[in-house]
Amino acid sequence: QTVVTQEPSLTVSPGGTVTLTCASSTGAVTSGYYPNWFQQKPGQAPRALIYGTSNTYSWTPARFSGSLLGGKAALTLSGVQPEDEAEYYCLLYYGGAQEVFGGGTKLTVL
């Protein structure tokens, strides 16, 4: 059973910077896992933010960026806004066999 692990919760001040991470039970996360990141606000469907580790969509705010950090996938928010308060999920692809979501990180902006 493959497990993808994220921080359960993080708190950041408005205007600050925060990094969320995504780890795999199989070992280091590489670009071959095509890490994706999603934002979900209460009562809404998830919205795609990042694909292929660091690629953004046309609707992704510039303050969101993706990377690999210390064997994990990472999502960094720079200059956090109050509207960034949400649940964030990562998704890893395992060789075409399956796709596994992380458990999610609840980000509080306080």
Next chain:
Amino acid sequence: QVQLQESGPGLVKPSETLSLTCTVSGGSISTYYWNWIRQPPGKGLEWIGYIYYSGSTNYNPSLKSRVTISVDTSKNQFSLRLSSVTAADTAVYYCARSGLGLLEYWGQGTLVTVSS
């Protein structure tokens, strides 16, 4: 702009089969991968599986014995069937479009409750 819309019964009895359909508009279903994902109330996301427009499928190993995903290109729709449901299958079910390594467009989701 591609849009996806889930439809189907909101209540299913235990041991019966859950059936949902996703209608795709603003683009053809005859390319890309078409996914089902679910989220139990208050919990995280779980990938159920996908179908390629040609009909090839890939399922979550934990659900594989109970899941069937099919596609109807003439109607620009794809469907989910989940058999022998229990209360643990109560969730919001989302359909979504993916390409190689990206899961781009999502439907708004539909809540399915398993209860007698």
